[in-house]
Amino acid sequence: MSRHAPIVTCACGLLLRATSLFVPRRERRSWLAEWRGELHYVLGCNVADRDCIAFSLGAVPDAFWIGRNSLRRGWLPQLESPAECLAFLATLAVAGVSLAMYLPQVRLEIFSAAYDGPPEINFLLALLVTCLMLPAVLPIFLRAGLRTEWLSPTMRTRGWIFVGAKITLLLPLLFCGPVVLGRVLAASRAFGTVLQTFATMGGALFAAFWVIDDQLQRCPSCLRRLTNPARVGERSRSFLNFSGVEYVCIEGHGVLHVPDFPTSWFNEQRWLTLDGSWQSLFQHGIP
């Protein structure tokens, strides 16, 4: 190695240490040990300094991959049941409102509404504009999720009540978040109001997408998240065969078929209710 070897070694070590912050805490130690071990061998192979650094830079996508997948694994189980989902949203709402109340300028903004022109008007206007925009910007696959004719009236009512509860719990967050952004981050009041309006619209769009997408991934009967996605068929052979993904309800209520793309004979997702004869398969859970 070159005379810069100690500097390169130190730089690579620091890079690995900094990158490890993206890895979840429970996996960080093992991840760092593996990369340090590998780096030891790279340094021992008399490779060029830039190759050592290039090797260490490879840790960045690796750490991001682990971080992203751990997040996915960590979030979804907590929101599996409708109660867990609503509890999570309620916690977020309480945290958002508490933060808004904790900041003096935001508190003043909300409670001085009678004097200054209420922020609620901005909020309601932004929500109204978002609702008008929604049909135009909603992705096709989410739009299909809004069609509920194929569900029984009980399932439909239960689903809409759950959607309503999610929206209700998201509203305080949608109100307080943009007010905090507008009053704390913006330099002037006018800019703060504009920022607040656009943040409300963006947040409301994101919330709408999430609410519908989350609903699509739930069993219409028990409202638990559907699991065990299984790919069926091939896109190139969809002439008379189903091509898409099948999800199953862990309680054994049914199977959801989601086509990859709409065909004339299978243009939207279908729910197949499983009767009691299938229950023995679900007694001990599914792997």
Add this chain to the structure above:
Amino acid sequence: MTGMATEAKLSHTAALILQAVDSGCRYGFSIMEATGFPSGTVYPAMRRLERDALIVSRWERQSIADAEGRPPRKYYKVTTDGKAILAAARKRYPLLAKLMPDAQVERA
């Protein structure tokens, strides 16, 4: 599981890495040397293969590494499902075995 696993498709990169592990490259750096892929490709691909239970990893015993005066290594091995998938991948990518001749592989 094995029957279902053989139907799954691997990308060429993942298949080459799986082939390298099966050929005897047991740790990340040796897979990089054998395949020519950069570390930013090899390690995330190995995480995916491990998540899909196509390979398993185990840490080398600390005493062995201490005796040789080096840090312990994490070794990878192809699982039964991984072998089934690899067999299907070899049919799909006939040049896979030729791209990874045994001579290149360090039998660690």
